[in-house]
Amino acid sequence: MNEIDDPRIPVTIVTGFLGAGKTTLLNHLLTSDHGQKIAVIVNEFGEIGIDHELIVGADDEIIEMNNGCICCTVRGDLVRIALQLLDRKFSMKGQAYNFDRIVIETTGLADPGPVIQTFLAEELLAQFFKMDAVVTLVDACHAHLHLNQGPEAQAQVAFADILLLNKSDLVTVEERTALEARLRHMNVSAPIYHTCQSTLDVRYVLDVNAFDLNHKLEIRPNLLHAHHHHHEDHVHSIILQDERPVQLQKINRFMDEWLVNHAEDTYRYKGIIHVDQVDRRVVFQGVHMMLGINTDRNWRDDEQRLTRIVIIGKNLDEAWFQQRFAECIVESTESTL
Ligand SMILES: Nc1nc2c(ncn2[C@@H]2O[C@H](COP(=O)(O)OP(=O)(O)OP(=O)(O)O)[C@@H](O)[C@H]2O)c(=O)[nH]1
Secondary structure, eight states: OOTTTOOSEEEEEEEESTTSSHHHHHHHHHHSSOOOOEEEEEEOSSSSOSHHHHOOOSSSEEEEEOSSOTTTTOHHHHHHHHHHHHHHHSOOSTTOOOOSEEEEEOOTTOOSHHHHHHHHHSHHHHHHEEEEEEEEEEETTTHHHHHHHOHHHHHHHHHOSEEEEEOGGGSOHHHHHHHHHHHHHHOSSSOEEEOBTTBOOGGGTSSOOTTSHHHHHHHOGGGGGOOOOOOOOSEEEEEEEESSOBOHHHHHHHHHHHHHHHTTTEEEEEEEEOBTTOOEEEEEEEETTEEEEEEEEEOOTTSOOOEEEEEEEESOOHHHHHHHHHTTBOOHHHHTO
């Protein structure tokens, strides 16, 4: 489906480690002049939430989920809340609440994967909502500490469609550059913006369709060439790319094998596939085992047909991915058969 025609309600997930600036970003989004009504879902640990007290939206609806971490115990709650919001949006009754989009702030320790999966996997949610972007706040001052400490911060970087390097007032230009290189190695496709008080033009984070790799690659084709190898982080990105067409059955087999053997370590993957004898682009994206694949528009005459796949994961065996991908490519002598 063409993203412009997509009538579904956009969902933005705001994630990031403890204290990175998530609530500050939320306030910025709620007070900026974009003319949209935002329904906010805030997930906090503990019975009594604090964050909602700190959120400034006047008209906007703030819904708290305090019964646990959004990625573990409250997935059912998330479905229920999203469906209730939907009900109110389309309700003919007096208290209809006609919001334009949802923003979900996860706890600092949440793995955003299950939240994305919920929106992809629950049929009703997938029908009415589309993932707009996962926005990950990184505390520029403490990022190395957070990233070295445990898998959560690394996973949040891996899942990001947009990375905000926040608190840039607290670090030097050299420190920022070094951190950016580290993040770029972990997540090759997310644009990185440097922010102070989580402030930036909202057009960089809302309605960007960032979950759809196609869009991003069209804007910044060189993203795929950024490659660094100088860090020890377990999370990193792999790029599979070739101008020659791939054979459908072979790429299907490759992806089956990939999901059977490597789904757990594959946080995010997105791609456009140039399939032999097919005039339309095949696009796919997924999270762990949850894969969505479809054909979208025809290749344009003025564009290079190209397969481009980005995989972000933990301890990935790049040689295996490259080799299996290479085996899917149709040699020019075969393609006319
Ligand atoms: N110096 C500096 N402080 C900032 C910046 N952005 C946010 N802060 C401060 O950092 C603290 C944490 O910001 P929050 O927005 O509450 O962070 P959070 O990610 O929502 O925090 P948790 O909900 O605890 O995970 C607050 O005191 C903010 O005022 C910034 O760019 N520079």
